[in-house]
Amino acid sequence: MAAFSEFRPYVMPDVPGCPQVMVDDAIREGCRRFSQDTWLLTYDVPAFNTVSGTQSYVLTPPSQHEVFGVKTVVKSGEAPPLLPMTEQTLARYAPDDGTPYRYWFKTPSLWLYPTPNLVVALTVEALIRPTHTATTVDDQFVEFREAITCWAKYKLMMVAGKSWYNPNDAKENYATYMKLRGEEKIRQSSGRVATPLRAVANFF
Numbered sequence: 001m002a003a004f005s006e007f008r009p010y011v012m013p014d015v016p017g018c019p020q021v022m023v024d025d026a027i028r029e030g031c032r033r034f035s036q037d038t039w040l041l042t043y044d045v046p047a048f049n050t051v052s053g054t055q056s057y058v059l060t061p062p063s064q065h066e067v068f069g070v071k072t073v074v075k076s077g078e079a080p081p082l083l084p085m086t087e088q089t090l091a092r093y094a095p096d097d098g099t100p101y102r103y104w105f106k107t108p109s110l111w112l113y114p115t116p117n118l119v120v121a122l123t124v125e126a127l128i129r130p131t132h133t134a135t136t137v138d139d140q141f142v143e144f145r146e147a148i149t150c151w152a153k154y155k156l157m158m159v160a161g162k163s164w165y166n167p168n169d170a171k172e173n174y175a176t177y178m179k180l181r182g183e184e185k186i187r188q189s190s191g192r193v194a195t196p197l198r199a200v201a202n203f204f
Helices: 020-038 145-157 167-189
Strands: 042-049 056-058 065-075 102-106 109-113 121-130 196-198
Touching (some): 020 145, 020 167, 065 102, 145 167
Parallel strands (some): 042 196
Antiparallel strands (some): 042 121, 065 121, 102 109
């Protein structure tokens, strides 16, 4: 795991007078935003069995992380994967039970449709990001330090009334972040594999 000190030298000189705690908060937020924008971090939930009559299953992330989405859900040994849906889409379906073939995610749970009426082994690849209170961040973020610190500077420079308030430079940092984010999203879609993290999931 990487400490915030890995990123501070690329932020603090551009926001003179800004307290370190605010800098660390902005760096953490940059990591969270980059995770959500690029799906940088995933983890493979160990295969688990559905329970007849149980529609939702809580996904428990690694320490100092939170699940914000699901990338794939696969019935073990079978293809294709289950199809994603939304709660709004669900409104078009009548309540039913059977073998699940669709899913949606609503923090912190994976929901299945139809409600399982039998035991099905599932494998879930979840999307994660650091929590709001994480004290360290994943080493993978160091590779994307420029993007993370540009987001941090953008947020700090937009704090009106502070000595480091600088909306012009904030816009430049935001533009750079968006450029770097876009480049990483292209790499992801071209086959770059995010580093998986292992976690144990609790199911209720």
